[in-house]
Amino acid sequence: MIRFENDYAEGTHPRILKRLIETNEEQTPGYGTDEHCENARTYIRKACDAENADVHFLVGGTQTNMTIISSILRPHQGAVAAITGHIAAHETGAIEATGHKVLTLLSEDGKIQAEQVKELYEAHWNDVTHEHIVQPGLVYISHPSENGTTYSKSELEELSKVCRECGLPLFMDGARLGYGLVSKDSDLSLADIARLCDVFYIGGTKIGAMFGEAVVIMNDSLKKDFRYFIKQKGGLLAKGRLLGIQFETLFEDGLYYEISNHAVEMAMMIREAFVEKGFSLKYDSKTNQQFPILPNEVLMKLGKKYSFSMWEKVDATQSVVRFCTSWATKKENVELLIEDIKKLEYGCVNG
Amino acid sequence: MIRFENDYAEGTHPRILKRLIETNEEQTPGYGTDEHCENARTYIRKACDAENADVHFLVGGTQTNMTIISSILRPHQGAVAAITGHIAAHETGAIEATGHKVLTLLSEDGKIQAEQVKELYEAHWNDVTHEHIVQPGLVYISHPSENGTTYSKSELEELSKVCRECGLPLFMDGARLGYGLVSKDSDLSLADIARLCDVFYIGGTKIGAMFGEAVVIMNDSLKKDFRYFIKQKGGLLAKGRLLGIQFETLFEDGLYYEISNHAVEMAMMIREAFVEKGFSLKYDSKTNQQFPILPNEVLMKLGKKYSFSMWEKVDATQSVVRFCTSWATKKENVELLIEDIKKLEYGCVNG
Amino acid sequence: MIRFENDYAEGTHPRILKRLIETNEEQTPGYGTDEHCENARTYIRKACDAENADVHFLVGGTQTNMTIISSILRPHQGAVAAITGHIAAHETGAIEATGHKVLTLLSEDGKIQAEQVKELYEAHWNDVTHEHIVQPGLVYISHPSENGTTYSKSELEELSKVCRECGLPLFMDGARLGYGLVSKDSDLSLADIARLCDVFYIGGTKIGAMFGEAVVIMNDSLKKDFRYFIKQKGGLLAKGRLLGIQFETLFEDGLYYEISNHAVEMAMMIREAFVEKGFSLKYDSKTNQQFPILPNEVLMKLGKKYSFSMWEKVDATQSVVRFCTSWATKKENVELLIEDIKKLEYGCVNG
Amino acid sequence: MIRFENDYAEGTHPRILKRLIETNEEQTPGYGTDEHCENARTYIRKACDAENADVHFLVGGTQTNMTIISSILRPHQGAVAAITGHIAAHETGAIEATGHKVLTLLSEDGKIQAEQVKELYEAHWNDVTHEHIVQPGLVYISHPSENGTTYSKSELEELSKVCRECGLPLFMDGARLGYGLVSKDSDLSLADIARLCDVFYIGGTKIGAMFGEAVVIMNDSLKKDFRYFIKQKGGLLAKGRLLGIQFETLFEDGLYYEISNHAVEMAMMIREAFVEKGFSLKYDSKTNQQFPILPNEVLMKLGKKYSFSMWEKVDATQSVVRFCTSWATKKENVELLIEDIKKLEYGCVNG
Structure with a gap:
């Protein structure tokens, strides 16, 4: 079985693993106060062109979302999000468990627009x-x-403008941020994001790290006491240096982008193959996730050799599925898949 | 100004006031352990044909909803409700503040159906x-x-059946329960409700009481420790006898129904007047709230003499408004309103 | 049975009842936006010599405490309180239920000192x-x-000074505030309290009202959006005018002080009688609660004719009990009690 | 600087690191559903002699405590703990943030007794x-x-008995469980703990793992839906296999005990050295943490070469400090420390 079902099926990028091995016997203070974390912070501030940013390291996405959101809101406030947003749909009510409603906006593609806010x-x-x-x-x-869709610089600028006019902090969940940064679709850089958002995070788990998310707080009024919140929500790792080492490696010489580029390149090859064969795509993603709409026969055929995830049933005869790539996706496997797509006999079912 | 804007514009029904006066100097134990509360419990159990029911008295609707719901759910669970439900729309996130998501179902008329659940x-x-x-x-x-819409007995039976099959306690918010009980629209009795729901409450505030909601717990597994929850959520009134006295008066000889009948009768007169004049109704309510769709000119004309509440804009030329009646609505005022409706020159605007 | 067990055994002071009767048929807007509430706010601001104060009306003490405290704290913060404080001991964890720890300070008498903070x-x-x-x-x-103990002006000044130095808002629970204001023990006025606290409330329930607590917010930074919090915590009474009418009556011409003075006078007579007979007092209260330490035989003898509450066992032979007075305490009953105390044969048990 | 300040200063035990390297390119499903987690569960069940146990893997201690505790309690309930307990003292109110009070019991040594409960x-x-x-x-x-103190089998049996009589689930925080299991002080085995507790966890972070805590649920009534709680509290690691691999390695052939034994042996050597030199110990710990009471001059002298943590000031001249050992503590460093202790000129300061 060749797996395309998600972007967290393997351990970690070899260069990160190497650094974990090299540093294993070092003795460091705990809870993110070590030198590796400090280095990682410096690299990230530089990458964001934001020397006053506060940078914190947490373990996973849901934890990061609930820690950030509950640190910002007062009890009577809610978080505005797309109805498809991770906090609205797939975190078992983690936000509500901190006392806050998620106020949902309709969205076809996973994005929300300034006008809706x-x-x-x-x-x-x-x-x-x-x-x-x-x-x-x-x-x-x-x-x-x-x-898998992305915001353009002008879209984010408008959103940021409206948020600032309304006094609403803008928080970007960047669990897959790297794939957005390198997408042909989006002209947004890390520095743009740092300039336009009040707080965001740079996902590690899904982009080559073992685990870890780097929170970047830009708005001074959101910085106070943030380490208390991390501790209270269970996110202050005793061996915090593990997070520092990983993000140090990802950001000291561009590994984060290298990984992201590889995954997106692989994904675009898969996309092309499906499109050329005449299949429709549910979402117009130029990132590492691809969502072809495939007839049942194709699903069965491909499913014998490849794993991918079911996304949503379209009707009795076809479904949307997701193919994911990552740092670990091998080009030869993608080529095998493409060969098999080409050989399919059902190219015009969506026509 | 003659007011039809809500059903809590006045103090309390004269018979309740009389009883509060008569009992004012009595000395009773606090927190709902007095004889008046005990009597009220007995009357309510009888009215519900449910001698094993636990009956508790709380002060207001939001408080009652959050106390009941948070007492039932475990942390990872949510409350299923119509998107128009009070807990979903108009309680400032009181349910989320106790840690739980409201899982909304679409609804045109304010009701949900068994199939949706x-x-x-x-x-x-x-x-x-x-x-x-x-x-x-x-x-x-x-x-x-x-x-203002109501459930029929068969609708509630189906809903109850599905809930029991799914292991989901069924909770009925009866803030305006009396108006539903006497509505020509619904064949549901208090005994039916007690039989089909796991917990519900009988609203007092909007049906003649100064304040107060009587919670009736039918399902044994929901009864344990309920007084702790009332206390924790700030609902355990020191002078609990005030609640007992009010519900004693409402239920000892049918005052609750008498009040409800009067209000619904007044509302139906108003409904008829609007309908006869050719106006549409947004919802088909046979209870004490009426929702005519009226053109701006009519709103302005009626608004000089009568108060009512804006419900929702239909378009630039017309809006849905709400007329409410209660124990305190005077027939002569309703007749004045009807006269004025008859005299309107805009009868066919919706045609 | 003549009852001294608490200060909420009866309905409400006759002058308040009279006003509720007089205003019963008035039509007012809901949720505390009516004229009676507005008048009450004006009277209270004047009584506090604080024209910029925000004044809100809630129903009960636990509700008020949890609404105020959760409106002020961020998630990682706790409320500092005496270990005997109501929020620490007798509110079923209402504060913790909003997510916050109560940080307790030791206290023998129920008070805390600036130095401890x-x-x-x-x-x-x-x-x-x-x-x-x-x-x-x-x-x-x-x-x-x-x-039953009180703060002196200099004690509150020191506490306030330390709180301001530390950036800690000072919140006074005034469930029995009137009794403190008239106590011979304390030189604190309402204006002092308004000057020295950031927020406090003026208790109604235990001082002649049917129910109701008036929150006074002095610190501008705590005023924002407070009505949202009241609604979310279930404290926004539909018929808010009931609260306005009560506080209007209590504060338009000094009834609040009149009631407080009467109760404290009655309590001091009871105190004197116990002290003269040689009994010790557990706390040196000059307010409406008295805490004599009485041997079991005395408890049994007095208990046949009078009700009072058990406070705490001292040892196998004696206990602390509480005698409470209120607006409704009749002087003739106090005189009867005093007669019976004089006749006791156990006057020197504590000697 | 030779570090004894905590038991999480290094990366991970070499055998665990080796396994992480070996498995790095394996593709597994996420969220703890992989084969490594399954193997680890089997090994742990066997080590606990508890084939019906549910075993889950979380990332850190605070997260584990808040997930377990909030999964068990209803809203009006609190967790009984020693006043020194981690949840009471050092988790930034994580338990209160889930809505629950910690009910503290006095404790000199960190333990609580059946009688207190x-x-x-x-x-x-x-x-x-x-x-x-x-x-x-x-x-x-x-x-x-x-x-650093431990429960004996008879102490835990009594505690368990009382808890069962009272209907109170007994939850053991085993962040340093291994050190207790191998302590000469305690005759408790994993099987005893599984038999006597309703739920407990086996700490990895402080016993050789990179991170990770293995929750063992014994009581059937606490098992339901536990994975929802892990997700909601942010503890469901995407690459869950990392936890599986670590606990697999720790439990497949006794590494967990090997690590624990080494650390405790090192700690006992340090203990002996201090005691022989005449220093007192604050707590009678036979585990990997030692708490000597040392005069300031000694602290200064040792502090130049060794790091340890300040625990608490005794008076102006001396303090309690903590020396910690772990899998990574080198015997030659302990011997150096012992030499230096022997050379100290202040051996009888506590005498």
């Missing part, structure tokens, strides 16, 4: 009963989105 | 990633709904 | 692991305390 | 106002305690 904000404040309604308190976006 | 339940358990999704933990309905 | 604050910040410890976020005191 | 339980239920007080809902103990 503006409308929700105005609807709230224009409602005479607004004190009976959860107040919007921040805006959550994912880049790339859960569907 | 079944689908949501099955969708959850059939999703292979269900551990990443909030688990449905109870079903919340309002009767009458926030839009 | 300073020490806790410094201990926190001097601990190198302080990010692993709940951060003190506000200071909660009760005046009078749960034991 | 019994007393607290009875005090609660005998208090007529118990509905106003947080109900004890489970008992939390640490073995070894935060002070």
